[in-house]
Amino acid sequence: MATAFPSPGSLAALRFQLRELVKLTRRTLEMAVAPRRGGRAARRAFAEQMHLVGNRSMPFMIVTMAFIGAIISFQTALQSQEILPDLSQVGATFTKLLVRDLAASVGALPLATRVGAGIAAELGSMVVTEQVDALRMNNADPVETLVLPRFVACVVMGTVVLVVGGFVAFGAGVLVGQVAFGIEARTFASTALLNGGDVALGLAKCATYGGAIALVSSERGLSAFGGSEGVGRATTEAVVGSCFTIIVLNVLLSTGGHFLLPAL
Amino acid sequence: MKGLSVEARVGLLILLAVGLLAAFLAVLGGVDLGAKYSLYADFDNPGNIKPGAPVNVGSIRIGSVDEVIYMGGRFDEATGRRPLIRLHLRLDREVQDTIHEDALFYVTSQSVLGEQLVSIDPGDPERAPLEEGAVVEGVDPPRLDLALALIYELLEGTTRFLRERRTQLRGLLDHITNVLAELDETLSENDERIDRIIAKVETAMDETNTLLANANATLDGPAVRRSLRNLDRVLASAERDLDPILTEVRSLVNEADQAFGPEQRENVQQILAEGAAIAVEARGAMGEARGLLDHVTEGRGTVGALLMDEEIYDDIQELLRDLKHNPWKLFWRE
Numbered sequence: 079m080a081t082a083f084p085s086p087g088s089l090a091a092l093r094f095q096l097r098e099l100v101k102l103t104r105r106t107l108e109m110a111v112a113p114r115r116g117g118r119a120a121r122r123a124f125a126e127q128m129h130l131v132g133n134r135s136m137p138f139m140i141v142t143m144a145f146i147g148a149i150i151s152f153q154t155a156l157q158s159q160e161i162l163p164d165l166s167q168v169g170a171t172f173t174k175l176l177v178r179d180l181a182a183s184v185g186a187l188p189l190a191t192r193v194g195a196g197i198a199a200e201l202g203s204m205v206v207t208e209q210v211d212a213l214r215m216n217n218a219d220p221v222e223t224l225v226l227p228r229f230v231a232c233v234v235m236g237t238v239v240l241v242v243g244g245f246v247a248f249g250a251g252v253l254v255g256q257v258a259f260g261i262e263a264r265t266f267a268s269t270a271l272l273n274g275g276d277v278a279l280g281l282a283k284c285a286t287y288g289g290a291i292a293l294v295s296s297e298r299g300l301s302a303f304g305g306s307e308g309v310g311r312a313t314t315e316a317v318v319g320s321c322f323t324i325i326v327l328n329v330l331l332s333t334g335g336h337f338l339l340p341a342l
Numbered sequence: 343m344k345g346l347s348v349e350a351r352v353g354l355l356i357l358l359a360v361g362l363l364a365a366f367l368a369v370l371g372g373v374d375l376g377a378k379y380s381l382y383a384d385f386d387n388p389g390n391i392k393p394g395a396p397v398n399v400g401s402i403r404i405g406s407v408d409e410v411i412y413m414g415g416r417f418d419e420a421t422g423r424r425p426l427i428r429l430h431l432r433l434d435r436e437v438q439d440t441i442h443e444d445a446l447f448y449v450t451s452q453s454v455l456g457e458q459l460v461s462i463d464p465g466d467p468e469r470a471p472l473e474e475g476a477v478v479e480g481v482d483p484p485r486l487d488l489a490l491a492l493i494y495e496l497l498e499g500t501t502r503f504l505r506e507r508r509t510q511l512r513g514l515l516d517h518i519t520n521v522l523a524e525l526d527e528t529l530s531e532n533d534e535r536i537d538r539i540i541a542k543v544e545t546a547m548d549e550t551n552t553l554l555a556n557a558n559a560t561l562d563g564p565a566v567r568r569s570l571r572n573l574d575r576v577l578a579s580a581e582r583d584l585d586p587i588l589t590e591v592r593s594l595v596n597e598a599d600q601a602f603g604p605e606q607r608e609n610v611q612q613i614l615a616e617g618a619a620i621a622v623e624a625r626g627a628m629g630e631a632r633g634l635l636d637h638v639t640e641g642r643g644t645v646g647a648l649l650m651d652e653e654i655y656d657d658i659q660e661l662l663r664d665l666k667h668n669p670w671k672l673f674w675r676e
Contacts, residue, residue, distance in 0.1 A: 121349075128352045136355065235352070238359040245362050269370045273394070277367065 095319075099297045102225065106293060109226050120227075127227040131193050131288075132235030139243045142188045143181075147247025150180060151254040155261070165259055169266030172251050178276040178335075181244030182283035183328045186291070189236060190320035194295035197228050198316030201299025202309035210300065220300065229292040236288020237281065244280070275339030283331050287324050294319040377435035378405065381472060383447040383480040384413070384425030389458050391449055397431050397460045399440075405433035407460060421477050429480070431460060442469040447480040 085091060113120075154175070155168045201224060204210050210220050248267075255261040295316040302312035346354070388410070397405040409430035417424055433441070442465035450461045460480075472478065504511065529536065560566060637643055641650030665671060 125349045125352055129348045132355050133351050234356070238356050241359040241363055242355075245366075269366075270396075272370055274367075274370070277370065281363075 095297070095301070098301065099293065102221065102297045102300075103293050105221050106225050106229050106296075109222050110230060113226070114222065123223075123227045124230055127231035128235045130196070131228075131231045132238050135189060135192055135235075135239050136242065138192055139185065139189060139239050140246050143185055143243035143247040144250040146180070146184050147176070147250035148254045150175065150184075150247070151251030152258060155255060155259045159259070165255075165261050166265055167268075167271075168259070168261060169252070169255060170268035170271040172255075173248065173267070173269060174271040174276060176244060176247055176251070177272060177280045179280070179283070179328070179332065181247055182240050182280050182287060183324065185240045185243045185247075186236070186284075186287035186324045187321055189239060189287075190291045190295075190324060191317050193232060193236070194291045194316045194320040195313050197292060197295035198299040198302075198313045199309060201225075201296055202302030202312040205300055205302045206305055206309055225292070225296040225300075228296055229289060232288040232292035233285050234288070236291065237284040240284040240287070241281075275335070279331070279335040279339045282335075283328065286327055286331060290323045290327055291320045294323050378432045379435050379438055379474045380408070381431045381433060381441070382475070382477040383429045383431060383460065384418075384421070384423060384427070384477060385429065385449065385480040385482055386426045387482045387485060388427050388429060388480065389449045389451075389483045391429065391458045391460065395459050397433060397462065399437070399462050399464055404437045404462070405431055408432040418477075421479075423479065425479075428477070429460065438474075439471045440464050440467075441472050442466055443472060444469050445472065445478065447478055449480065449483045 151168075151172050154172045155165060158165060158168050158171070201210075204224070210224070213220050213223060252263050252266050255266040256263050298312045298316035298319060302308045304311075391407060391410060393407055393409055395407040396403045397407065407429050411428040411430060413425045413428050415424045415426050441462060445465035446463040448461045448463070449458060451458045638646040639650065641647060647654055
């Protein structure tokens with residue numbers, strides 16, 4: 079895939095990577111809309127990838143999101159306490175923040191470290207051991223065979239993991255609110271400030287970030303060269319690129335959501 | 343979990359997430375399968391209330407705002423009002439018999455920065471409940487923005503005034519300080535006198551109180567009470583007898599008027615005219631007599647001199663005494 083790779087770290091390299099990423103995204107989306115492969119083997123490949131991205135990530139995500147929820151809840155209540163003596167709206171604010179943004183955006187970062195690194199390392203190893211070339215020789219499209227299952231798995235299971243992780247963070251937040259600030263759980267668990275737009279924006283972010291992790295990591299893995307050192311570099315770049323992409327997408331989606339799905 | 347296939351495990355996780363999400367959306371959407379009924383409340387300024395906002399009685403949620411309808415001040419024939427905003431409220435059917443015709447509908451908030459909601463004061467239980475679809479007039483929340491604008495304007499005006507009149511205000515404060523200093527000095531110098539004045543005032547107050555107490559005792563005494571009773575009786579008697587007396591006097595006057603013919607009236611008038619002339623002459627005579635009397639009193643004229651001049655009086659008295667002792671002097675002249 080990477081035939082004339084410019085020197086790493088240069089502006090030309092970045093431009094090249096972006097061009098490759100756009101190409102890969104276009105091809106993956108085309109195949110996702112109209113898949114050419116089917117049958118039991120394909121379903122099995124999809125299921126395995128979904129299991130890897132979803133089920134295998136759950137313990138790590140549950141623990142991480144519990145800590146994240148506790149920290150956000152604690153800081154929200156602490157800052158509110160300094161401004162107002164009234165903590166009755168902390169729960170509602172925390173829930174809105176979590177649903178609209180943080181469950182997806184903050185949760186996607188640890189997901190990117192785990193799933194993105196895995197995808198990049200796996201595909202990079204396949205590239206440097208010429209397994210991808212072997213696929214091509216067998217008239218199998220690496221994008222269809224390798225990238226599409228991972229993309230679909232990340233979109234679906236990334237959303238699932240982030241939704242479950244969001245609920246875990248919410249539960250941890252409620253617990254911290256009650257233990258640290260004496261806010262009654264029923265008061266804290268308020269959806270008073272939420273609307274359908276917040277949920278829609280949150281879900282859109284989950285799916286987008288999942289897809290972005292798969293695409294950036296796959297692109298980096300398929301661009302790996304230079305043996306195990308190249309695989310390591312590709313893995314690092316996949317994690318960094320995925321996190322950076324998530325943040326950039328967060329800015330874009332939040333801006334769009336502000337106009338299309340206003341918070342108030 | 344060990345015996346489950348990969349597909350089953352993935353499916354279970356997806357089902358878990360979908361279930362959690364569905365439950366969350368149900369809570370968010372306020373899914374309630376109980377029966378509902380509609381009420382409408384008109385406001386000119388319902389604050390920042392949104393569809394989905396809770397409707398509470400006290401702290402108990404009994405429904406939600408279904409719709410915020412812009413009426414634009416158009417005349418509503420059903421109510422005879424010109425509302426600006428109409429809220430469509432969906433309330434639990436089971437509370438319908440507790441929301442009465444005189445119920446009050448407020449827009450308020452849960453806390454200082456909390457969510458806005460409609461709060462209902464259910465009204466008098468003796469009154470009939472509000473029917474489904476009834477339109478009531480809501481109580482508008484206070485316009486804090488207007489109050490803040492007015493306070494801001496007031497503060498700005500005060501600041502401008504203080505800044506522009508700084509010199510005059512400083513002079514005024516200096517004058518006030520001087521006056522207070524002089525007042526303090528005067529009070530210090532006349533400390534004893536002031537104490538005395540205060541003591542006298544206190545004494546006077548005590549005496550006044552005693553006087554008032556005595557006056558009260560007197561007024562409450564049997565004599566005053568008796569006098570009042572008598573006066574009351576007199577007034578009652580006068581009130582009772584006055585009308586018959588007046589009636590009789592009126593009838594007497596009428597009878598006298600009827601008894602006198604035109605000739606008698608002319609005679610009376612002539613007599614009165616003559617009487618008036620006599621009175622004028624008498625007044626003149628009286629005037630002359632008074633003048634004569636004044637003349638005598640002042641000691642003028644022979645009679646006046648005789649009566650008022652003490653020297654003549656003494657001479658005459660001496661003469662009479664001499665004549666009494668020497669009567670021959672009437673006949674003998676030296």
